């Protein structure tokens with residue numbers, strides 16, 4: 001069995017779904033969480049000066065969703081056929097588009113611009129994306145976003161929507177199918193155990 005090491009900061013950020021995928025698969029991995037105070041001196045050691053990285057038997061890889069897709073394939077979480085995989089990737093890339101709206105706020109240093117970006121997220125981006133996500137989730141007969149079984153899209157949506165909800169309490173209230181998806185994923189025993197272990 002290969003040895004896996006995921007390196008990121010001690011936040012859900014852009015790797016929570018990778019932690020979910022590995023936990024779902026009961027795959028042991030080294031979960032390295034760097035202290036942001038140490039980051040400036042460590043940055044140059046990492047590919048492109050960015051996190052996360054993922055090491056497989058000491059070989060280092062970058063890009064969170066390339067890593068997520070690789071692992072999802074290993075564990076049968078990438079759809080049952082090419083069309084399902086396409087649907088999974090359309091959904092996951094679309095969620096990245098929305099999440100970029102949140103990252104932009106986090107990275108903006110100018111307070112006035114930060115407020116503008118926040119307004120755009122709340123008034124434009126959330127109302128554009130969330131009702132469509134809700135429609136897709138509500139149409140599902142399996143309770144999963146794509147096809148009849150769980151895919152990494154479910155793990156990505158559940159973990160990212162939970163982050164949104166934490167930052168904007170009540171955000172998911174008008175979206176019962178998305179709320180149910182988050183709960184369904186968080187109640188998978190291996191995910192539940194992971195979340196319990198890392199409860200702050």
Ligand SMILES: N[C@@H](CCC(=O)N[C@@H](CS)C(=O)NCC(=O)O)C(=O)O
Nearest residue numbers: 013014049050051052062063064065
């Ligand atoms: N597209 C990359 C984005 C990587 C990225 O921007 N990582 C941020 C953390 S979320 C980072 O390393 N920030 C620290 C820095 O740029 O110094 C991915 O998905 O892995």
